[in-house]
Amino acid sequence: MIQMAVLGFGTVGSGVVELIDGNQDMIRRSVAEGIYVKYILDLRDFPGNPYNERVTHDYQDILDDPEIAVICETMGGREPAYTFTKKALERGISVCTSNKELVAAHGPELLQIAARHNCSYMFEASVGGGIPLIRPINACLTQEKITSIFGILNGTTNYIMTRMEKAGISFDAALKEAQERGYAERNPEADVEGHDACRKIAILSSLMCGKTVRYEDIPCEGISKITVADFIYARKMNMAIKLLGVSRREEDGRFYVRTAPFLVRADHPLHSVQDVFNGVFVHGNMVDDLMFYGRGAGKFPTASAVVSDVVECARNIGRNISCRWDNEVLAISDPLEEVFRYFIRIDSARAAAAKELFGKVTYVEADVPEDDGEAFVTGRMAEKEVLSKIEALGGVKQCIRLLQD
Numbered sequence: 001m002i003q004m005a006v007l008g009f010g011t012v013g014s015g016v017v018e019l020i021d022g023n024q025d026m027i028r029r030s031v032a033e034g035i036y037v038k039y040i041l042d043l044r045d046f047p048g049n050p051y052n053e054r055v056t057h058d059y060q061d062i063l064d065d066p067e068i069a070v071i072c073e074t075m076g077g078r079e080p081a082y083t084f085t086k087k088a089l090e091r092g093i094s095v096c097t098s099n100k101e102l103v104a105a106h107g108p109e110l111l112q113i114a115a116r117h118n119c120s121y122m123f124e125a126s127v128g129g130g131i132p133l134i135r136p137i138n139a140c141l142t143q144e145k146i147t148s149i150f151g152i153l154n155g156t157t158n159y160i161m162t163r164m165e166k167a168g169i170s171f172d173a174a175l176k177e178a179q180e181r182g183y184a185e186r187n188p189e190a191d192v193e194g195h196d197a198c199r200k201i202a203i204l205s206s207l208m209c210g211k212t213v214r215y216e217d218i219p220c221e222g223i224s225k226i227t228v229a230d231f232i233y234a235r236k237m238n239m240a241i242k243l244l245g246v247s248r249r250e251e252d253g254r255f256y257v258r259t260a261p262f263l264v265r266a267d268h269p270l271h272s273v274q275d276v277f278n279g280v281f282v283h284g285n286m287v288d289d290l291m292f293y294g295r296g297a298g299k300f301p302t303a304s305a306v307v308s309d310v311v312e313c314a315r316n317i318g319r320n321i322s323c324r325w326d327n328e329v330l331a332i333s334d335p336l337e338e339v340f341r342y343f344i345r346i347d348s349a350r351a352a353a354a355k356e357l358f359g360k361v362t363y364v365e366a367d368v369p370e371d372d373g374e375a376f377v378t379g380r381m382a383e384k385e386v387l388s389k390i391e392a393l394g395g396v397k398q399c400i401r402l403l404q405d
């Protein structure tokens with residue numbers, strides 16, 4: 001049997017262990033000798049849990065065991081995940097992870113260490129939960145010049161926004177619901193402020209270009225300032241508001257990446273991606289549009305993606321599964337130059353001034369309780385232009401970009 005260890009016995013880690021135990025028949029179709037979880041690393045004990053006897057608190061037990069061929073890192077966070085991963089790869093042990101924070105921060109370095117030590121670093125579950133996305137980009141789309149990747153990359157915020165839209169409840173109430181259902185963390189900042197989606201679009205953009213797109217360089221806005229009033233106007237325009245990660249290469253070489261809420265038209269497939277589901281669009285120069293859809297979070301969807309990586313590593317012991325992603329940092333074009341149409345809400349005192357500043361706009365009429373202002377959609381203009389008009393107006397109530405056609 002191929003022996004492995006799981007680092008972190010939380011939601012995803014326990015899903016990995018249960019899936020590997022429960023799916024042995026299926027696993028043996030791909031890896032004849034089967035796969036066995038010999039160790040589970042966690043700070044805690046799990047009395048009464050049938051897997052408790054495999055729990056160790058000392059990572060060295062795992063590293064010093066010559067039988068261990070694959071490790072699943074499902075701890076999350078930078079440290080000690082980074083150190084543990086590096087040590088494993090340096091010993092020729094392949095590592096499979098769902099940890100987007102670590103992949104976004106150290107992906108190319110860990111991939112290079114794996115290549116030098118004839119093992120693999122795999123991270124299918126780090127983006128899009130259970131959706132096969134990394135492997136298709138790495139293995140199936142090698143003949144494509146990918147010109148854009150964009151989509152809904154965070155299940156928690158998509159759930160929150162679906163509830164705000166459908167039930168007309170506030171952001172705070174929808175967040176509370178998401179927490180009660182176990183989607184949102186008690187500290188939901190990484191999800192609601194867009195950092196999680198930002199890391200995921202950084203990973204996808206890096207794979208798209210084969211170089212490093214640093215998530216710190218990506219403009220990032222979350223959803224905490226979106227209101228029920230915005231959804232009422234959006235519905236009137238036959239649109240939905242979605243938190244998107246967007247990455248786009250223009251023909252002249254400009255390369256825009258951002259994470260932000262966008263208005264999405266009803267005839268766009270992302271419009272109907274709801275609840276905790278994720279949806280990702282990839283455009284290649286040969287294949288044209290592709291869409292990937294599925295559960296972007298959750299115990300078994302994410303574990304399924306991790307275990308698919310484990311099986312791939314188990315079939316390639318002693319060999320490196322390559323991934324085109326090098327250290328060279330790719331500069332993102334100035335986000336202030338990017339052109340959009342914008343949905344803007346202003347209070348009535350600024351309406352006349354706004355009309356003068358923005359010129360020809362499309363007004364949106366909607367019956368919005370407690371909103372006596374005006375709402376309109378601008379023509380296409382660069383971000384710097386809209387920001388200077390907003391400044392001249394002394395601020396607006398809301399400004400949301402429209403997803404480009």
Ligand code: HSE
Nearest residue numbers: 153154155156296297
């Ligand atoms: N917090 C993430 C989400 C988990 O809600 O999408 C999956 O990466």
